[in-house]
Amino acid sequence: MILGVPKESYPDERRVALIPAFVERVTKRGLEVLVQKDAGAGAGFSDHLYEEKGARIIPSRRELYGSSDVILQVRAAAANPARGAADLRLMKKGSVLIGLLDPYASKEVLHELAQRRISSFAMELIPRITRAQDMDALSSMASISGYRAALMAACALPRMYPMLITAAGTVVPARVFVIGAGVAGLQAIATAHRIGAVVSAYDVRPAVREQVQSLGAKFIEIELDSEGTEKNDGYAKDMGEEFYRRQRELMGRVVAESDVVITTAAVPGKKAPLLISEYMLKGMAPGSVIVDLAAEQGGNCDCTVPGETVTRHGVTVIGPVNLPSTVPYHASQLYSKNITSFLGVVFKEGRVDTECRDEIACESLLTREGRLVHQKVQSALGL
Numbered sequence: 001m002i003l004g005v006p007k008e009s010y011p012d013e014r015r016v017a018l019i020p021a022f023v024e025r026v027t028k029r030g031l032e033v034l035v036q037k038d039a040g041a042g043a044g045f046s047d048h049l050y051e052e053k054g055a056r057i058i059p060s061r062r063e064l065y066g067s068s069d070v071i072l073q074v075r076a077a078a079a080n081p082a083r084g085a086a087d088l089r090l091m092k093k094g095s096v097l098i099g100l101l102d103p104y105a106s107k108e109v110l111h112e113l114a115q116r117r118i119s120s121f122a123m124e125l126i127p128r129i130t131r132a133q134d135m136d137a138l139s140s141m142a143s144i145s146g147y148r149a150a151l152m153a154a155c156a157l158p159r160m161y162p163m164l165i166t167a168a169g170t171v172v173p174a175r176v177f178v179i180g181a182g183v184a185g186l187q188a189i190a191t192a193h194r195i196g197a198v199v200s201a202y203d204v205r206p207a208v209r210e211q212v213q214s215l216g217a218k219f220i221e222i223e224l225d226s227e228g229t230e231k232n233d234g235y236a237k238d239m240g241e242e243f244y245r246r247q248r249e250l251m252g253r254v255v256a257e258s259d260v261v262i263t264t265a266a267v268p269g270k271k272a273p274l275l276i277s278e279y280m281l282k283g284m285a286p287g288s289v290i291v292d293l294a295a296e297q298g299g300n301c302d303c304t305v306p307g308e309t310v311t312r313h314g315v316t317v318i319g320p321v322n323l324p325s326t327v328p329y330h331a332s333q334l335y336s337k338n339i340t341s342f343l344g345v346v347f348k349e350g351r352v353d354t355e356c357r358d359e360i361a362c363e364s365l366l367t368r369e370g371r372l373v374h375q376k377v378q379s380a381l382g383l
């Protein structure tokens with residue numbers, strides 16, 4: 001079987017799905033690896049490095065897709081609104097696609113996948129169970145986003161993070177408030193704390209209190225009934241607008257007293273909850289910074305513009321998109337580990353197992369031989 005790694009075609013995407021160090025893990029399984037010319041260049045991996053590890057470099061994108069039985073990508077199908085659908089048309093009928101596919105985003109793209117009889121596995125759908133931890137691309141990428149968010153805020157803030165006692169005077173530490181202490185939030189807390197900020201955090205799931213405290217941050221208690229905020233799968237529930245209105249009211253004082261607010265609150269499959277209103281910005285000191293990691297899901301802040309930095313009422317509001325791509329070397333390394341571990345589960349006896357014999361394969365299988373087979377996606381999209 002032939003496995004192809006195309007150059008990512010999403011605008012400004014610098015990651016690559018497979019770095020040279022992981023090529024041998026794939027060839028050992030009996031797969032031949034084709035890599036599109038310059039596929040790793042944006043992340044710092046030259047064609048020469050791939051060749052040294054036994055991959056073959058293919059200059060033409062069309063030829064790469066046309067020759068491959070399995071395609072490994074970072075952003076494909078609906079996760080690449082710019083070129084995802086066009087790329088699918090280059091794939092061989094009956095071939096297999098593995099990547100971040102944004103499965104809930106587009107009925108049309110799902111239709112295209114099915115029509116071309118492509119079997120596809122969405123990395124976002126890999127269950128968050130212990131056995132699948134090394135395949136969990138959502139976690140590895142969220143961790144990078146949290147790290148970057150803390151640094152972006154530090155660079156935009158007209159203050160320093162750490163406390164300094166110098167001959168020229170004392171500098172008080174910056175106060176950083178993180179809303180949403182999932183994977184990205186916890187990494188933002190750890191990074192801000194490491195640089196010396198005084199960090200506090202809040203999450204609707206009370207279970208994260210200890211994790212926040214173990215990173216040296218203060219967990220903010222607010223008088224909201226947190227019963228039923230967490231689903232069985234560990235994710236937060238959609239709590240409805242009245243709950244969020246009350247949350248905004250109760251968090252107002254903490255937000256106003258913070259120099260930096262990093263928001264990461266998300267509810268899978270839903271628009272992100274609105275947790276910082278424009279009115280709340282008026283209470284913040286001029287020069288304060290908000291980094292809204294939920295920008296791509298609609299934003300946690302009223303004033304967020306995805307992909308842009310705006311100033312409202314003296315507050316800098318940053319709405320970053322695709323942050324993992326800004327750390328392409330390590331993002332590609334972690335993603336390569338995720339995707340090769342996943343390949344280890346689905347590639348059995350010389351072929352890709354689309355028969356759902358393994359729980360991880362079964363839950364992430366989106367389309368198989370012309371049909372959308374994922375029930376949650378089916379019902380969420382009313383198909």
Ligand code: NAI
Nearest residue numbers: 128129139180181182183184203204205234236264265266
């Ligand atoms: P996410 O990206 O869906 O959401 C980020 C955070 O926002 C979550 O912690 C969520 O509780 C919080 N949130 C939602 N609404 C909020 C609100 N109104 N106010 C404040 N915070 C709000 O979540 P992520 O980071 O992907 O992780 C979700 C869960 O998955 C966690 O329980 C985590 O421990 C679990 N997990 C399990 C793994 C495993 O077992 N292998 C791996 C990674 C995560």
